[in-house]
């Protein structure tokens with residue numbers, strides 16, 4: 001299938017802080033049905049690009065479109081309402097909520113019964129809560145976390161917390177899934193499981209973008225890879241093409257591979 005019609009695109013994206021250019025007029029296209037990798041050395045601009053795509057940062061120049069519609073000016077919440085969700089480089093779970101409740105937050109936008117339900121339970125509210133709970137249990141199970149629903153985040157090791165955050169990102173069946181260093185803190189076997197899960201999630205209508213320093217993961221699950229350096233794209237292509245690119249080898253893979 002040609003996923004370009006369902007792509008998330010950025011054209012001429014430029015972002016600077018206090019005169020320092022962080023993104024230098026980037027053109028990117030993240031296609032449905034593909035896993036796109038975004039790699040590059042520390043400080044290259046990968047997270048800043050994610051922040052522009054989700055609306056947390058407003059680029060000074062350029063345009064972002066999804067399904068051909070402009071997203072510029074939309075808040076992060078409005079973009080999330082369109083199914084554009086992300087996970088964070090640093091795990092951001094609510095410490096006082098259980099694992100299940102943290103994941104249910106990912107589908108909270110499907111909850112319409114309102115706060116009154118907390119005091120006067122309604123049929124609608126009860127049904128919505130049950131559906132949210134079932135969705136959260138399904139997402140946890142998909143990430144191999146069944147049985148941990150009632151734990152608090154403080155009771156889980158860092159690798160599992162990252163998986164909980166990914167469960168929260170996928171529970172609402174996003175249209176665009178932006179994962180910022182999903183394998184950070186995972187051990188080898190958790191990373192392998194995550195790779196299988198991400199490949200399984202990569203359906204023909206999902207746009208998935210992964211920022212990651214784990215080259216084995218990037219090279220084995222991504223269909224296409226963008227390489228950033230100092231806010232500019234220095235290469236884009238299949239894992240094989242990127243591996244063979246001498247500029248990439250020089251600036252990045254040569255230093256950090258394996």
Ligand SMILES: Nc1ncnc2c1ncn2[C@@H]1O[C@H](COP(=O)(O)OP(=O)(O)OP(=O)(O)O)[C@@H](O)[C@H]1O
Pocket residue numbers: 017022040041042043044045046047048049089
């Ligand atoms: N809010 C901000 N204010 C000032 N500078 C910022 C801000 N956000 C990012 N930067 C700068 O932008 C540059 C790119 O940072 P960014 O986090 O996007 O890089 P990265 O490629 O994701 O790096 P890493 O792999 O280390 O996460 C860095 O020099 C960073 O200091």
